[in-house]
Amino acid sequence: MDIKTASALRRFRLVAAPEAVSYFLLLPIGVVLKGTTSFNPVPVLGWVHGLLFILYVLFCLDAWNRAKWPAKKGILYLVLSVVPIGGFFAERKLRREAEDAVIASRARREGVVA
Template sequence: MDIKTASALRRLRLVSGPEAISFLLLLVASVLKRTTEFNAVPALGWIHAVLFILYVLFWADAWNRAKWTLKTAAFYFLMSVLPTGGFFADRRLKAEVEDAVIASRARAEGVVGA
């Protein structure tokens, strides 16, 4: 992987956590809306929508650059629609980014097998 691929994976990772948090907050706000007078759904809905759109855009870019298999791409997309999926995606993406950076540095230094 090159540095642009690592950057694409890093962008996806950076948005996966906040997207998951906004999803959970939206679920809590939906319950509170129906059980109390508190209604934060419109505001949290917009925040979550923007983060979800960013996640999907970054996911598509990462899929294109990292040349993921359909199974891997489907996994990361599924993580965006599960309430806590973004946390699992973040953990897995962290390992992929680290591997990509290490491989890129090894190639730059001319290490054989990188």
């Protein structure tokens, strides 16, 4: 894996969890506070979530292009962006894949064949 592909995957992974948090804060907490109190956090939370969502989609498309994912995998990551806590699943899957790649790289370097 070249450095640009690794960077694209890392960027995507790093924005996935904050996007999920922002979505989670916006839906249940923001809407409930807006309806039950005079405090309305939706404009601020909505703006933050919108920015993180756009970054998620852009970084996902960049990672999809650079890593040459099959369509099924790329679409899965895009669908996870609209699930309220889907970003957590995306981040966890990407982290595991990165760890597996590091382990495989070390095994190849040391001459271990599985």
